Amino acid sequence: MITIAVDAMGGDHAPRPEVEGSVLAAREFNVRILLVGQPNVVRAELVKHSAPNLPIEIIPASEVITMNDHPAQAFRRKKDSSVHVAARLVHDSKADGMFSAGNTGAAMTAAKFILGTLESVDRVALAAPFPNARGGVSVLLDVGANVDSRPEHLVQFAVMGEVYYRATFGSRRPRVGLLSVGEEEIKGNVLTREVYTLLKKSPVHFVGNVEGGDLFSGSVDVIVCDGFVGNIALKICEGLAVSIFDLLKKSLKSSILSQVGAKLSQGAFKGLKKKIDYTEYGGAPLLGARGVCVIGHGRSNANAVKNAIRVAAGLARARINERIEQELSATAVPA
Amino acid sequence: MITIAVDAMGGDHAPRPEVEGSVLAAREFNVRILLVGQPNVVRAELVKHSAPNLPIEIIPASEVITMNDHPAQAFRRKKDSSVHVAARLVHDSKADGMFSAGNTGAAMTAAKFILGTLESVDRVALAAPFPNARGGVSVLLDVGANVDSRPEHLVQFAVMGEVYYRATFGSRRPRVGLLSVGEEEIKGNVLTREVYTLLKKSPVHFVGNVEGGDLFSGSVDVIVCDGFVGNIALKICEGLAVSIFDLLKKSLKSSILSQVGAKLSQGAFKGLKKKIDYTEYGGAPLLGARGVCVIGHGRSNANAVKNAIRVAAGLARARINERIEQELSATAVPA
Numbered sequence: 001m002i003t004i005a006v007d008a009m010g011g012d013h014a015p016r017p018e019v020e021g022s023v024l025a026a027r028e029f030n031v032r033i034l035l036v037g038q039p040n041v042v043r044a045e046l047v048k049h050s051a052p053n054l055p056i057e058i059i060p061a062s063e064v065i066t067m068n069d070h071p072a073q074a075f076r077r078k079k080d081s082s083v084h085v086a087a088r089l090v091h092d093s094k095a096d097g098m099f100s101a102g103n104t105g106a107a108m109t110a111a112k113f114i115l116g117t118l119e120s121v122d123r124v125a126l127a128a129p130f131p132n133a134r135g136g137v138s139v140l141l142d143v144g145a146n147v148d149s150r151p152e153h154l155v156q157f158a159v160m161g162e163v164y165y166r167a168t169f170g171s172r173r174p175r176v177g178l179l180s181v182g183e184e185e186i187k188g189n190v191l192t193r194e195v196y197t198l199l200k201k202s203p204v205h206f207v208g209n210v211e212g213g214d215l216f217s218g219s220v221d222v223i224v225c226d227g228f229v230g231n232i233a234l235k236i237c238e239g240l241a242v243s244i245f246d247l248l249k250k251s252l253k254s255s256i257l258s259q260v261g262a263k264l265s266q267g268a269f270k271g272l273k274k275k276i277d278y279t280e281y282g283g284a285p286l287l288g289a290r291g292v293c294v295i296g297h298g299r300s301n302a303n304a305v306k307n308a309i310r311v312a313a314g315l316a317r318a319r320i321n322e323r324i325e326q327e328l329s330a331t332a333v334p335a
Numbered sequence: 336m337i338t339i340a341v342d343a344m345g346g347d348h349a350p351r352p353e354v355e356g357s358v359l360a361a362r363e364f365n366v367r368i369l370l371v372g373q374p375n376v377v378r379a380e381l382v383k384h385s386a387p388n389l390p391i392e393i394i395p396a397s398e399v400i401t402m403n404d405h406p407a408q409a410f411r412r413k414k415d416s417s418v419h420v421a422a423r424l425v426h427d428s429k430a431d432g433m434f435s436a437g438n439t440g441a442a443m444t445a446a447k448f449i450l451g452t453l454e455s456v457d458r459v460a461l462a463a464p465f466p467n468a469r470g471g472v473s474v475l476l477d478v479g480a481n482v483d484s485r486p487e488h489l490v491q492f493a494v495m496g497e498v499y500y501r502a503t504f505g506s507r508r509p510r511v512g513l514l515s516v517g518e519e520e521i522k523g524n525v526l527t528r529e530v531y532t533l534l535k536k537s538p539v540h541f542v543g544n545v546e547g548g549d550l551f552s553g554s555v556d557v558i559v560c561d562g563f564v565g566n567i568a569l570k571i572c573e574g575l576a577v578s579i580f581d582l583l584k585k586s587l588k589s590s591i592l593s594q595v596g597a598k599l600s601q602g603a604f605k606g607l608k609k610k611i612d613y614t615e616y617g618g619a620p621l622l623g624a625r626g627v628c629v630i631g632h633g634r635s636n637a638n639a640v641k642n643a644i645r646v647a648a649g650l651a652r653a654r655i656n657e658r659i660e661q662e663l664s665a666t667a668v669p670a
Contacts, residue, residue, distance in 0.1 A: 132578075133578050133581065133582075144516060147516065147523065147524040147525075148524045148525050179567060180563075180567075181479060181482065181562075181563055181566040181567065188482065188563070189482040189483045189561075189563045190482075190483050192563075211566075211567070211570045212566070212567040212568065212569065212570025212571035212572075212573075212574055213570045213571065213573055213574030213577075214574070215571060215574060215575070216574050216575055216578040217574065225567075226524075227516070228515075228516055228523070228524045228527075228564070229563070229564055229567060231516040231546075231547070232514060232515075232516065232546070232547040232560075232564060232567075232568060233547065233567060233568070233571055234547065235546045235547025235548045236547035236548065236550060236568055236571050236572065236575075237547075237571065237575055238547075238548055239547060239548030239549070239550060239551050239552065240550070240551055240571075240572055240575050240576065241575065241579065242548075243467075243468050243551040244576065244579050246468065247468075248583075
């Protein structure tokens, strides 16, 4: 049975959604859960669920890293934090993968330093899945594990993104695009023009440059960029989606007629919300680490935690890292 | 009276919205319009409006640059295109500013080469105004006039963006932010960390790094970035907004109940659409050119054209370029 270590203390509402999501995952999927955190706090939450026969264990970790902690400092100072202990469980092969909805920077630091990086990988990359207009999923990477990437790093991101996409979303030959400012080969900056040339020669199914709007068009499956651009892109999407829904809510409350209308349309709004609900996609894997690591949004609810555990278990089962090593050793990337 | 040269042949539906928008602008604002294009085509459109006494003239240009033309090639080969002639009218002081809803690359090329760049400016920058959550406007620049900008270019963008914001949106001391991946000074890439240091020492009201979500939060007025990042950001916003509205429309049609609801809420949807309607903001000025140049979306309707003419006339009236020269000569930027 696949075992996933869950950082029970990380998210904004920890440990409630972490524990509930773990109970749901243990019930629905064939996984064993190690809930990592302050035992009394985690146990108090766990007893609220009728889960005595589920494969869930509590693993003690005395410290908690908050969203306000500085990632590198927290990593050095809080060595018995839940995310440290979760990463060590993976490192020591006591778990097949880990999930944290905590401080993203701290989770990435713990994964980089405790798990380390795969032999053929220079830099780990955070991959964010997005719902697209064709009803499928597109994946953007890197969304913030690195800035100032070199061309060969982006080629590695392309290969890792493709392997992850195949393992998680079942496409045989995902289409890989390079995020740029125009479709032609000459469009882009110094970095992307060099990456374009390298990707053309690589074994990935490279379809060329894509633009910002293609994140949602469904015209590509995997979109590669430097972490500086990817992180800004990710936060624009979150910010804009929230703004549009807020404005819509305010508009709908502006008259009695539209309030009645909104009530009648409720089902449709819920349908839409479910469609673009990030919790269905279950977090962002940190690809290239020596061990499976999935990172969730601080706001992750129980459903998001459950799905992130499903994704982590799936990546472990698919032996994603062996596949990444194989593909990368087959990809001749000039160092 | 301020005179604006309008590229009548540029947009997706030219010359209809260009001519209608010009008629509206000539009626509502105190401006004279030079409609530049194929005279018979433009005249056929103009006679549909009862505009015999309005200060509108047709200036002949025999060639048309389409959206499919390659900007640099079109610039070299179609020297009598409407955008060339419009730029020459500004260059020859026969117009105080120009507007084009045509091929953005071609319009930028024409402005760069025919108008040239201001004395103190190294690179022109395209500035895009956005509605924000506080009911105001935020401006992002550069959204695509350059890639691979150097730190001193971004400082110039900050100064030009601030002058434009003051002239157009009336704030006395616009807050300027630097688009990055975290608020702390150390967050960012090699470029933004250097820009941060320069902006701290500059006379602009620099409030520090901002993240992708701050485009809409209204926490800053002017957001500075390299054109590669800015162009991707702009296209993500357009793509995501369209995707959300499409999904919403589909959801609302999914049942009879929600269709009735949508009908009742119609007013609210229209209110929302108006609020986030780009046509109210009237195009993106190309700052730093030796002459006022405003560029619109290819989809610009008559309202967008009208407002772009209002913005161009306002920038000319405010003597934006003199103010940019003054501010930049006061800003000690290491070359």
